Amino acid sequence: METEVAVIHLNGEPCGLGPEDRESLADLARRAGAKSVHPACEHGVCGACNVLVDGVCVRSCLTMARSCEGASVVTLEGLHDALSDSLRQAFSRHHALQCGYCTPGVFVAAYELLESGAALDEAAVRNAMAGNICRCTGYQGIVDAILDVAQQQEQHRIVEEASV
Numbered sequence: 001m002e003t004e005v006a007v008i009h010l011n012g013e014p015c016g017l018g019p020e021d022r023e024s025l026a027d028l029a030r031r032a033g034a035k036s037v038h039p040a041c042e043h044g045v046c047g048a049c050n051v052l053v054d055g056v057c058v059r060s061c062l063t064m065a066r067s068c069e070g071a072s073v074v075t076l077e078g079l080h081d082a083l084s085d086s087l088r089q090a091f092s093r094h095h096a097l098q099c100g101y102c103t104p105g106v107f108v109a110a111y112e113l114l115e116s117g118a119a120l121d122e123a124a125v126r127n128a129m130a131g132n133i134c135r136c137t138g139y140q141g142i143v144d145a146i147l148d149v150a151q152q153q154e155q156h157r158i159v160e161e162a163s164v
């Protein structure tokens, strides 16, 4: 009897492509059209290939696609909510990208960090983002953009608490 294979959901839709043997999640996502997933080092070092698997930021170059059967995979293309909108605007305001090659992976890591609700200062952001390598920006714009959104979240929390 054949066992039924659970499909991978990519950005909210069934992926439509089955993983090939020994295929990385990065390669599967790109074959399925998620071209924001940028393989760079392909050794788990740079973070350019970051995606969310069931809400957790992972290196898709080191993740076997088959291990994601039944999981929900979200790439930059699939992030469309209030938090990702705020983060996009903050990246633009603070010039947090130049060539953009690292940006999807940086963005996904930043999104996971901000969604965690952790208290953030500059040191905490730099520590959390240390797994993302950017050859262009010098990082300050990225850090400023994340802190900007963290401050917006904090102000929103204060207003909500005051209105209860």
Ligand code: FES
Residues within 6 Å of the ligand: 038, 039, 040, 041, 042, 043, 044, 045, 046, 047, 048, 049, 050, 059, 060, 061, 062
């Ligand atoms: S390409 Fe995956 S960590 Fe660099």
Ligand code: FES
Residues within 6 Å of the ligand: 096, 097, 098, 099, 100, 101, 102, 103, 133, 134, 135, 136, 137
């Ligand atoms: S913006 Fe060019 S590598 Fe980061």
